[in-house]
Amino acid sequence: MAEETASSRRQPSAAVAVVSFLAIVAVLVVLINLNVDTTMSLFVATIMAALVAFALKIPWKETESVLLKTVADCIPTFIIVIMVGMLVGIWIAGGTVPALMYYGMKIVSPSILVPLAFILCFLTSEFTGTSFGSIATMGVAFVGIASTTNIPMALVIGAVVCGAWFGDRMSPMSDTTNLASGVSRVPLYTHINSMLYSAVPAAVIAFVMFAIAGIAMGGGHTDPESQQIIMNALTENYNMSIWLVLPALMVLVVSALRMPAFLGFGLTIIVSVIFAMLTQGVGFVDIMNYAANGFSIETGAGPMVDNMLNRGGISSMTVLLVTFMVASLMGGIIKATGILEVIANEVLLKVIKGKTALVVVTLIYGYVVNFLAAGGQTVSIIVTQQTFEEAYERLNVDRRVLSRCLEDSATLSAPIVPWGVATLFVMATLGCGLEYIPYCWFIFLVPIAAVVCAATNIGMWDADGNRMWGKYKGMKGAPGKEPAQPVK
Template structure:
């Protein structure tokens, strides 16, 4: 009882100052060049100070941390499996074969838009942006290395496509989560998202096509041939070796658990490595843990191939754990509720502003929880559900808006788990963020719908297009 009495409710000023302080610490440390993991840990310290000032018992905070950690465990294990898979796919010749045939078929002029489309389709079929980045995305980066196209641009297209497909896939966890918490039918939710996602996807594709035509004209043919010859000299190249990628897609289509699917892919890829590449079992297991390593004698090829392994994901895993802790502590403090109810909700005068505020709140939650999509979707839905009901707006609009910002903003949070994942798997910096055009375009169409009434419905599912938004 004493702990309950001593606990303070955060005031509006306290919540705003706390939010600014935590974000400022994260931004300053990252801009100073401090390791992202340590920067997020500094955010944890700031969050702990906030809860201490509010008199929140540590046991309550600890309970929430354990709960969040348990929820994050499946994703944690998937990241480990992806590390293993990439290492073995390199050793078994799967990724080298994708790169080899990709260089033969794909013109540099269409590489950027093709990366956007193929990664989108991969995510749509598998329901996972992480899997799309680690498979099709990895191959596209390898192919792009032989061209004059800036790698951040290619990665921006990969991320855009991967999160587009994830957002629209009925197999995706975020798609099911957003529709579930909003109490909207899955396919009603997907239909609603088409009003913002489809036009944004078309605009993004046009932009990526223009950028690809601009940068893709120059290709070092000699360098490309050197890379292809090097791959052929060091691996048995075959279309059969691409089967593990197809297997991952098929497993997802048949809705088998992601961990089971990746586990089967690891087993089959290991067999392929033994049979087609002649690599010993112990060596393959070493590649799965430590990452693939080879010295081809060609400087440009080695960095393309030497990646993967559980250890390559170690920074991501540690950051993931620390970010989960930060998100749990911030949620426990109650400052998110105060920011919503005492600040953002006061600005809501009409339907357009309601959608805008919902988008902003999703961004706030994602930036405070290091790209925690699940937290952003759940917390935002709980915060705004009543307001949407009071303003007679369909739950389909709410569920769509949760994904337009809550799902899509994850890979553009500089200290976020998704961003670190992309950087780790593709071997790039966060310089790709400004090129993830699709992610920035979708909220624009969210507001276009809100203002015009197109793709807006009332609580009885009647169109609001002819009504004032």
């Protein structure tokens, strides 16, 4: 029976794989452009993927096994999203986020607000290992500060997102950094060192662009009236003190101790609960409800202030979690169909003639999988690595280049996928739409830097770990395999 089942399964041809792929993408794009709810658009695309699996006669048990494995890989992210929602509600009730906003308005000059948002969100993610946590804490504070200036909010959020994902990508505590390193079998810090070659040039250029744009587009001016309204509302509703930022610094402590994300966030939540009760006099039952349902207050200053403070809680993440789950289902089914592997092996790998083309195709493939998997970084990293590992060995390119490409595409593209989980998180947490995506300059620059590295050999290594720049004279072909040819 097993042999009959295996033989009945159809291996998709290149044409079938491409058509199936385009059909699934078309469903997503068309429905979303028709303003169909993102979760429902993903659900319909999931059904489309299931129909492809059915047409290929893939046994349901096989599909289910891959699907469950994909969902299981996403569970740590589910937990982090839930805990971030709790922490935002607690920090707003306890005065931590309001204090960051209050003192930020007093200290931060509008002329440096945008580049500062990029740098501080980078540092927050670098120390915590989570872009979501950086968005929900430092990002919320900068959005509040920016609301009193004439700087376009989309620009500020673009800087926040770029900084958050830059730090997440380079942090040894990040789940995606460890995943890309692990599946590629590259030592963690070797992987991080490799990423510097594409990240640092892109970060420097993006920082300069944010600095220039912050002044050119906003003029560095503050709206004193709006700022005073917000600051007065905060002092009237909170026992304001600089000590209120201590729970935020707690995140740096757990990072220095290199605690796992779950334990680190758990300890931070416990400390933040105690802090809120002691500094603001919030009751234990109330703080638990804020963690579950979000903070709610009427400051008397109007919607401008109330909308910044009425947020957080697990309930604010419910739609995101459901969408994430549906996206995971779709990604698992697509992986089970094998159409991505066929597209890679029968179409993409055939055009690869050298290391530059290899890097370009890897980046494109990582982006495509991530867009198809609704920003599912885990799925994209794993599928892309499995698809291209052999090609890197064949062209005598070190795996650290592959692991870097996984992050340059799969990790960084997450917050620019319009229907993706990360994008929905940014919009839900910062109260914005998709208008921030064109300002994600760092995310767009990194792949360009990666291609430049491949073309110039700078930041490239052969399979033996020898660097390809300088006086390197390498050979193409996996070690021990003949014939070997000069690298192009």
